[in-house]
Amino acid sequence: MGKRHTIEAMVGAFVALGVVALFFLAMKVSNLSMISGEDGYQLTARFSNIGSLKVRAPVTMAGVRIGRVESVSFDKTTYEAVVGMRIDAAVDSIPDDTFANIFTSGLLGEQFIGLEPGGSPEFLRDGDAIANTQSALLLEQMIGQFLFKKAGESG
Structure with a gap:
């Protein structure tokens, strides 16, 4: 049972990391930014x-x-x-x-x-x-x- 929970936790972490990566990719492609560029x-x-x-x-x-x-x-x-x-x-x-x-x-x-x-x-x-x-x-x-x-x- 312990080995199965470890694998499920690793798969869950991998999926969460993939969702975060897709979010940042979407922000980059759509020219959006979390930081407002007030410099300049x-x-x-x-x-x-x-x-x-x-x-x-x-x-x-x-x-x-x-x-x-x-x-x-x-x-x-x-x-x-x-x-x-x-x-x-x-x-x-x-x-x-x-x-x-x-x-x-x-x-x-x-x-x-x-x-x-x-x-x-x-x-x-x-x-x-x-x-x-x-x-x-x-x-x-x-x-x-x-x-x-x-x-x-x-x-």
């Missing part, structure tokens, strides 16, 4: 179309994640999307003429913001806005343009 500084950018950009989407520069999208809102006066980003404190020398683009990871992957640094000697600080932006390229718009172009060539 806030930047904003305005886009005419953000596609399916979500809160907690990565903000990258040269392919390296340097922050996360913290908020997405709509400005009723300019009819633009306002995206708030939290940039890591270690990345404190982003030129103020930096360009913000919305890219898609793969063909149908998640969207993220890619920053392309400019050449200005002045740097963005907490609360600043990125003036140079390019909205998301939507797959539906590209297909529509392709079909319209093909229809024009054949007609």
Whole structure:
């Protein structure tokens, strides 16, 4: 009887460990975190179309994640999307003429913001806005343009 209880306890511990591992994997895959990243500084950018950009989407520069999208809102006066980003404190020398683009990871992957640094000697600080932006390229718009172009060539 003692050997059977030991085996059952070991199997139970193994299953519990597997559930905990799956929980952390799900948190990592969905870009959730138990720790709120309050370190860093806030930047904003305005886009005419953000596609399916979500809160907690990565903000990258040269392919390296340097922050996360913290908020997405709509400005009723300019009819633009306002995206708030939290940039890591270690990345404190982003030129103020930096360009913000919305890219898609793969063909149908998640969207993220890619920053392309400019050449200005002045740097963005907490609360600043990125003036140079390019909205998301939507797959539906590209297909529509392709079909319209093909229809024009054949007609």
